[in-house]
Amino acid sequence: MSRIPHVPMKHFLSIAGLTLAASSVFAQFPGVTEQPPADLKKGWDSITTREAKEILTYLANECEGRGSGQPGFQKAADYVAAHFKSWGLKPMGDNGTYFQNVPFQVTHFVDAGSELGILGLDKSILAGKGFRMTTISTTSSITGILAVVKVTGDSAKFEEGSLTGKVVLLYADRVTPSLRNAISRQNPAAILTVSSTIPPINYNATRVTSATPTAPRRVRVPMGVITDHAAAYLVANLDMVDANIAPEKGAPITLSRGFVRLKANVETKAIGVPNVVALLPGSDPAFRDEYIGIGGHLDHLGKQGTVVYPGADDDGSGSTAVMCIAHAMATNPKKPKRSILFMTFCGEELGLIGSSYLVNHPMIPLNKMVSELQMDMVARDSYGAQNGDQQRMDIVQENRDTIRLVGSKRISTELDKVIQEANKYVGFKFKYDAEDVYTRSDHYNFASRGIPIAFLFDGFTPDYHQPSDTVDKINFLKLANSAKLYYLTAYAISDNPKPPVHDVVAKGR
Numbered sequence: 001m002s003r004i005p006h007v008p009m010k011h012f013l014s015i016a017g018l019t020l021a022a023s024s025v026f027a028q029f030p031g032v033t034e035q036p037p038a039d040l041k042k043g044w045d046s047i048t049t050r051e052a053k054e055i056l057t058y059l060a061n062e063c064e065g066r067g068s069g070q071p072g073f074q075k076a077a078d079y080v081a082a083h084f085k086s087w088g089l090k091p092m093g094d095n096g097t098y099f100q101n102v103p104f105q106v107t108h109f110v111d112a113g114s115e116l117g118i119l120g121l122d123k124s125i126l127a128g129k130g131f132r133m134t135t136i137s138t139t140s141s142i143t144g145i146l147a148v149v150k151v152t153g154d155s156a157k158f159e160e161g162s163l164t165g166k167v168v169l170l171y172a173d174r175v176t177p178s179l180r181n182a183i184s185r186q187n188p189a190a191i192l193t194v195s196s197t198i199p200p201i202n203y204n205a206t207r208v209t210s211a212t213p214t215a216p217r218r219v220r221v222p223m224g225v226i227t228d229h230a231a232a233y234l235v236a237n238l239d240m241v242d243a244n245i246a247p248e249k250g251a252p253i254t255l256s257r258g259f260v261r262l263k264a265n266v267e268t269k270a271i272g273v274p275n276v277v278a279l280l281p282g283s284d285p286a287f288r289d290e291y292i293g294i295g296g297h298l299d300h301l302g303k304q305g306t307v308v309y310p311g312a313d314d315d316g317s318g319s320t321a322v323m324c325i326a327h328a329m330a331t332n333p334k335k336p337k338r339s340i341l342f343m344t345f346c347g348e349e350l351g352l353i354g355s356s357y358l359v360n361h362p363m364i365p366l367n368k369m370v371s372e373l374q375m376d377m378v379a380r381d382s383y384g385a386q387n388g389d390q391q392r393m394d395i396v397q398e399n400r401d402t403i404r405l406v407g408s409k410r411i412s413t414e415l416d417k418v419i420q421e422a423n424k425y426v427g428f429k430f431k432y433d434a435e436d437v438y439t440r441s442d443h444y445n446f447a448s449r450g451i452p453i454a455f456l457f458d459g460f461t462p463d464y465h466q467p468s469d470t471v472d473k474i475n476f477l478k479l480a481n482s483a484k485l486y487y488l489t490a491y492a493i494s495d496n497p498k499p500p501v502h503d504v505v506a507k508g509r
């Protein structure tokens, strides 16, 4: 997809010749001229598109998709912690660190004892030589008919049921996620993609336990890569017949008369994956023991096989905004009266695991958290079907300066009003049409504890959860303005004599 222009060129040119002071007038969305209160200006001015771009470029491009339990996630966590430290924030993790370790287990495929062969023949293809599994969660012994699928182009249609229970040998010019999904939907026993080389060992993180039950994850079809040579051996030694598939019903498939057997060994070990947490202690002793949480999730889908999911918007953008707000508050001479807890979570994509662990093992008394402000995807202009609904088609031109404000009226309508007031200085057009994602990010674990939450969310694009969620498509003005909005919101909540009133207590949690 091509890069989406976010700010008209004329606008860039017009600020180029102005002084620094005057240019900050244009830092909000067009049309907003009101300046924030003078005593918040220094922190406000520190939140820039340049800062946002620097941080997000690192998180999206240098951390291999930030998969929980993968090395790239730890790299990102180290980066966030180093910044929190440099801004003088108080570490709130385990043993005086910024890391609250969440128990996970990682699984990975092991070559030793794993093999692929033809039932009835002695010779086997050894793992690490002729094939290797890239996605598999348990030690398995799989027996099935071989189905050879040859695909040209990006996507393919398959006759319903044509691959069920079979070991798919996939020849394709390009294996896109949509092609993989199309095959997976037919419930094959395994998918082996034919390639000239086999990939390195891949680590997958799964959760050990979670105190908050979440929806069961879909079991994924075991996937791996097989060399041309090994694939040719299988085909040559099996009797292959064409499946009778009418061309309009799906891709041609050839099936073996005999069976192949795949033995796959998987090792599991327990590890800790951190939430990164830091505190800006409140400036007023009378309010200091009350807290405002500001959160985003640092993890994304990581590296799956050889494919990296950069997760620039999801949720590199929210994590970046959390960091920009932390920096701004650390920079501003006037500090908030109440304490601010900055949180970047792990394991969100695996089922809100990091935030679930945090609310079950809080480093502050949760009944003293007066609001949680969440950002998950705050830097794209939505377009296409929203949440998979073809009746809700967004148009990019209408969403340059929009953002979804989710859940902000569910527990405290006052919280929503505080955000609307702060928005006078920022100029978002709020949409309230995405309550269907209310349970789908970390704030939900706080809301479940009765804490008033607001969730900023930019809506869906076709890049959602795809390797194409890249940094070049980011609207940095929207990202910086999300940070600015919550910066002002957090100050407003912090300095109000009373925390947001719970006026809708029982409804809609």
Ligand SMILES: [Zn+2]
Binding pocket: 314, 315, 349, 465
């Ligand atoms: Zn996501």
